[in-house]
Amino acid sequence: MEFDKQKVDKLEQEIEVEFQNEELLKRAITHKSYSNENRERSLKNNERLEFLGDAILDLVISEYIFAEYPDHPEGELAKIRSVVVSAPVLAEKSKEINLGNYLLLGKGEEITGGRKRNSILADAFEALVGSIYLDQGLEVVREFILELLTADIMTVEAGEHIQDYKTLLQELIQQSSNSRPDYLVVKEEGPDHNKEFTVQVVFEDEVLGTGIGSSKKEAQQQAAKNAIKKIQ
Template sequence: MDKRRQVKEIEYKLGVIFKDENLLFTAITHSSYANQKKNIEFNERLEFLGDSVLQLVITEYLYLNYLDKSEGELSRKRALIVCENSLFDIAQKWQLGKYINMSKGEELTGGRERVSILADCVEAIIAAIYLDRGIDFAKPFILSNFRAIIDRAMSDEIVLDYKTKLQEKLQENGEININYNLVKYEGPPHRRKFYTEVMIEDKILGAGTGYSKKESEQNAAKEAVKNMEGKNE
């Protein structure tokens, strides 16, 4: 995909027209791509700035709108809203995976699905919008895109440790033996993808994948929790 088309498609996804399209191009450029080219900037510095812009906007919003919450509770809620998993959810909504500039090697080892790369790209895009259009434009953009995540965090619907939540749900009426079974793994040693199922007795409750055993287990537990909550609705 040529640069012009790439930028225009992302602008459409974001609902933002950039004055300086190079800012957006840099925001979607991974270091692995820039290292193979000459005079190409990558997004790590923008990511650094975007993290601070996002923190400021979310902090101000929580401070002004949740007057009954203590400093400690607001800090915990903010951490959920701006965590890597939340940013990854935003990246998926924008379909960023298919637009990020990265090396073939990075792509072949799962870079377009990697949570950290996609989350960092969201922060870089936020910084690009801030630099291009200013805080008065960036603030409503951030709040509109993070509205659902904010609501979920404030309603205690965002969980970072799904294994613990699943254990609590299953053991409400007594001890139950929960097993996480590694079904398979694939890919080169430096970029293995793991497939895990969570089970009680012979019943599969959920399945998940990840680029570490821990991540695949958490995703399996997350699916199990969602399946259980769906049945209870």
């Protein structure tokens, strides 16, 4: 997939930002797999923009929740921010603006579904934030971020956001492996109307975490949450 003027215009319409330097936008959607396969073109990938965008997201979200929730202690503010800028949430924002449709990916990533992979989508969203900041400045990128994430902030603050720990754990594991963890029910207790399940999440013969819940799904999420704590 090449990135021509028509695609530039369409992406700008999706995100409602008109770039002065369209090379920044092109770099934001260039995955390293694409630049590696096209070394002769000396393309820059989006990793540096991702680094910048990550910091800008932290700043904008921190500033917003600091002002909006003056009675919340530091720990609660940190928890809200950590969920709002997590990979699953940012990947969802990428899907809302159809960012995956515009990514420049290498053949391997294309074949294995990289356009829909949360880690790639989240990284691309951060890179897009970085590119908007460099091209348009802080006020424009703040407006872009809050337009997409204010509803999520409110949901998280109200305690109504359900973090998908299984997806987050998978994203962490995929940083170093293509394998997936297994979730094993090791105990099932209680009558049918009041079951309690114990689940272990296992990766490469190692138990990463154990969770207990009233359903297998709830126990799996708890196991994944505990595994993430262990890994991090």
